[in-house]
Amino acid sequence: MKRPNARFTMNLGGGLLAIAAMGTLVIGSTLALFSASETSGSNDFAAGTVTVGLGDASSIECDISGMAPGDSSKFAATGSNSLDSCTYEVKYTGSSTAWLSVDVAVATTGTNLYTAGQDGLQFYVGAGSTNIMNGTKYKTLDGTATTVNSGETVEHILIAATPATTNTTVSFGIEYLLPLLAPNALQGGNTSITLTFRAVQSANQPIGDCVAGQQCNTIIWG
Amino acid sequence: MAAVVAVGALALLANVGLRPASTSARFSAAISSPPSEFTGATLSPTVAPVITPSIENRFVRLDWQRVVSSRPVAYSVERTMSGGAPSSVCSVRPAGTVTNDIVSCTDGTSVADGTYSYTEMPYIDIAGSTPWSLPRSTASAPFLVPRLAHLANGSDVASVGANVVVPYPTGTRSGDVLLLVSVSGRNKSPTTPTGWSELVSRGVSGVSSAHLYVAWRVADASTSVTLDPQANGVGASTRIINYGQVNGNNTNPVIATSNIVAGTSPASTTFTSPSDIVTDASNAVVVSIVATNGATSLALSTPKGFAFRVSANTSPGSGSVSFGVADTNVAATGGPVASPTWTQSGTPQTWIHATVAFR
Known part of the structure; x- marks a missing residue:
């Protein structure tokens, strides 16, 4: 029956020790010590x-109506010329070097003047000496000539095998025939072509x- | 327990190693061009117009509404005889001429007494191309090519004297039907010139005194005829009207009625012959002639298929006379040909009229 008193005694002893420790800490935190420090120079990361943006030259957006068989643009291989x-004039304006590519999208809202064959509208898209689209074909990664289908976007045709630097200009030309x-069925047909110029870090x-x-x-x- | 922990750690490592490669972004940018638009030519209207045939200068003239496009439009014109195969006419590219949006061309090979239907197909005229065209028009109404058709009106000779020289119309050929029409302010019959046959000589006396004289002949090589119109001081107006032989008609023209209609009618603004002519042969041309004593303008108010050819009012002397001519082609024989209604301007004068027919 004495055990509760004994526990009390032990608890009382522990409490006194805790008070003493706290007093020591409070007194220590307010004491001044001799010290020194030095900050490094700023390390900046940018x-x-x-x-990308539009080029310095003006682009020529085509809106060709009333086309008839045999009509072609000035520099098409055949036709009326x-x-x-x-033209679509663009410029790479980033500070990092970059790969440049172009997406080609051919579309229609009705009767399609572009048949994806030899009897429909032909597009000849280029960027300088790089051929992007030749009539109805583009080249896949392995160089296979493949048909550009209306309503689909052909993505990422590489413009140059060397990275572009700041202010590299690209002039896309679109010739057509x-x-x-x-055939008579193309009478009144319509087609549009849209280019998307892309850049990505190299x-x-x-x-x-x-x-x-x-x-x-x-x-x-x- | 240790094995499970090892597998979990490997999985974590694998995730850390693979995920950044498959989903990591690169700095990139893109810009798109406005779409370049291309539209093919069209033809308007979208339905090929129907051809209207008629006779002009001995041949079948074809007229139809113009079709327009962004490029020159040509027309492929075909004709079909009943039960026959289509054949091409008007091969000129672009075909014919355009006046007031009406395209015309001439069928140079159709012949008198033939009945033809015509169609046309407009197409964009680009050499070497697959033609962009409209579906061929529906066929014209069957057209009977007449044997005789109005070709020309000769010059009016206005005179108060005798023995006036009346020239043949320009373009007259041997075999054409020539009508000599003389209207005088004096009611007296002229003497029929040699080689001519009188058809009508009718007149009225009194304040509206006038006389209509009509004779005809098959044209010869002459270029004029001399006529004494028996005019007084009021004078007379005389001219020759040519009903020429249509291409392919090599038959000698004849009168195509056994009963020429002629008469006079009291002054009124309008006039319709009380008697209709009856032709006695198919494919005949029926000619309605009216005259008055007065400076009135004569016109058709109800044509009934007649085509107006000439109206003249002149003052050859102290007074005035006027006359008018219209005609129609009648395919069938035996029935009455409804007479047109004429009208005159100004103070109404007495009518003198005649209806004749030839084939």
């Missing part, structure tokens, strides 16, 4: 940029087997 060529053999992203003028899907375009 990301490079990958940006009487209609305006279309409606062949003489275009750092830490080797180009691998990609070739200019061919689809390049082995790198990440963002």
Whole structure:
């Protein structure tokens, strides 16, 4: 029956020790000590940029109506060579080096002037010496000529095998031809073509087997 | 327990090693061009217009509404005889001429007494191309090519004297039907010139004194005829009207009625012959002629298929006379040909009229 008193005694002793310790700490934190310090210089980290914009030259957006068989743009291989060529002037403006590519989208809202065959509208898209689209075909990664289908977007055709630097300009040219053999069913048809100019950092992203003028899907375009 | 921990650690390592490569982004940018638009040509209207045939200068003239496009439009014109195969006419590219949005061309090979239907197909005229075209038009109403058709009106000779020289119309050929029409302010019959046959010589006396004289002949090589119209000081107006032989008609023209209609009618603004002519042969041309004593303008108010050819009012002397001519082609024989209604301007004058027929 004495055990509760004994526990009390032990608890009382522990409490006194705790009070003493706290007193020691309070007194210690308010004491001044001799010391010194030195801060390093600022280490700055800035990301490079990958940006694109319109080129310095004006683009020529085509709105060609009333096309008839045999009509073609000025620099098409055959045809009347009487209609305006279309151009799309762009510029790489980022600070990092970058790979450049273009997407090609052919579309229609009704009867299609572009048949994806030899009897429909032909597009000849290029960027300098790089051929992007030749009539109805583009080249895949392995160089296979493949048909551009209306309503689909052909992505990532590499413009150059060397990275672009700041202010690299790219001038896309679109020549076109409606062949003489275009059938009567194309009367009143319509087609549009849209180019999307892309840039992606080239750092830490080797180009691998990609070739200019061919689809390049082995790198990440963002 | 230790094995489970080891597998978990490997899985974590695998995740750390693989996930960044498959999902990591790259700095990138893109910009798209506005779409370049290309639209093919169209033809308007979208239904090929129907051809209307008629006779002009001895041949079948074809008229239809123009079709437009962004490029020159040509027309492939075909004709079909009953039960026959289509044949091409108007091969000129682009075919014919355009006046006031009406395209015309001439069928140079259709022949008199033939009945033809015509169609046309507009197409964009680009050499070497697959033609962009409209479906061929529906066929025109069957058209009977007449044997004789109005070709020309000769010059009016207004005179108060005798023995006036009346020239043949330009373009007259041997074999054409020539009508000599003389209207005088004096009611007196002229003497029929040699080689001519009188058809009508009717007149009225009194304040509306006038005389209508009509003779005809098959044209010869002459270029004029001399006529004494028996005019007084009021004078007379005389001219020759040519009903020429249509292409392919090599038959000698004849009168195509056994009963020429002629008469006079009291002054009124309008006039319709009380008697209709009856032709006695198929494919005949029926000619309605009216005259008055007065400077009135004569016109058709109810044509009934007649085509107006000429109206003249002149003052050859102290007074005035006027006359008008219209005609129609009648395919069938034996029935009455409904007479047109004429109208005159100004103070109404007495009518003198005649209806004749030839084939």
